[in-house]
Amino acid sequence: MITTNKAIEQEVIRIISKTTKVKPSRLQADASLEQKLGFDTLDVVDIILALEKSFQIVIPDEVPINTVGDFVTYVADHSELVAA
Template identity: 60%
Template sequence: MYVSTSTAHHTPTIEQQVFRIISKRKAIRASRVRKTASLARDLRFDTVDVVDIILELERNFSITIPDEVPLTTVGDFVRYVREHAAAA
């Protein structure tokens, strides 16, 4: 019998990677990071925090996130990265 040795299930999803980057920024418990969480209101991130997150996402996923892209929730980041990292 053939058993797949694929390690695909060990690779973190884009969502997991984005959550990790966001939670790492201020050492937030992963349980507080939800797709609906507002970075400013719920997670108390300021503009510098958001810029640092954007730079980290750009480095990790080899994408560019333009300034005019509205990113206010964790889900906004996940959605943008998922759509643009796949095209890269």
Template identity: 55%
Template sequence: MFVATTSTAQAASKTIEQQVLRIISKRKAIKTVRLRRTANLSRDLRFDTVDLVDIILELERNFHITVPDEVPFYTVGDFVRYVTAHAA
């Protein structure tokens, strides 16, 4: 039973990651294969504040979560980790 639950959780986590990457890539028409979890949103991907707010709003709509203003997002991985931890 534990193995099935772990596999299911890993599959759900991977699906969430893929959806988050799709939302981020759509913002600037970046191919998802180019997105690395360590990529810095402003320095590497050239996202500005408006881009980040739009991504957050899209994530909130898609995953039915609320992202507080004080949550720092510096990398692609920050988005993936936050959504994975808070999505129902």
């Protein structure tokens, strides 16, 4: 698997931004989804669905996702996509 975390991070942030209408500049890796960004459960579910569709992966309910970085790490660890 030839992929870069930076490319995945940029794509994950783009998808989160598009899904939630939050500017990419606010989506730092350590940004808490609930406390800092104000996302509710529905927002997180929408993000998960968008990421699953885009990266063709499954993010189980029991995976602890609390920050933007958690999404990036999970996608990077489970994605088979090759960065262009």
